[in-house]
Amino acid sequence: MPREDFIPLQYRDYAYLEVPLPLPGTQATISCPHSYPLFYEPLGLDQGHRFLEVGTGSGYGSAVAREIVGAEGLVVSVEIDPLTIAFARANLEGTAYRDIVLVQGDGGLGYPELSPYDRIAVTAACSTIPPPLTEQLAIGGRLVAPVIEQETQNLLLLEKTAEGIRTRVIGEVLYVSLRGAYAV
Helix, strand or coil: CHHHHHHHHHHHHHCCCCCCCCCCCCCEECCCCCHHHHHHHHHHCCCCCCCEEEEECCHHHHHHHHHHCCCCEEEEEECCCCHHHHHHHHHHHHHHCCCCEECCCHHHHCHHHHCCCEEECCEEEECCCHHHHHEEEEEEEEEEEEEEEECCCEEEEEEEECEEEEEEEEEEECCEEEECCCCC
């Protein structure tokens, strides 16, 4: 996946540096390259999964997820910022990823119209995992999100089972804050 195709022109020389880069929109960034496996590996994202991404950014994460879930899977990505989602849409159309469902809206509310989801990735820090996302997660599903606990952002993996919810911390991270109804 050519990451430079998802970065503003003036930053393309820095596409593979382990730093977030600015995107059009308010507080919008493309995460460091290592962030995508950091999220997708604990999720166990795989062929055929129904995947919801909260925070579209440049569209790069959606494209990577689309490659993983394959033709029988589904990728839905929700972005609150109109400039950011317009940038992502142009990137995805320019790289032939036209079957990703892009939604401009409050990602903390998810996208119930296409739920339930097997996997959900929240790419912005929140003080708690938004309940609508947990509700839209299928039984047996997994969700990963940076959650602020005592001024530290911990990447949290949530698993939804028939018996309830289990969580575990994957590690410390640093992400922009979630906007919308569940803003920090």
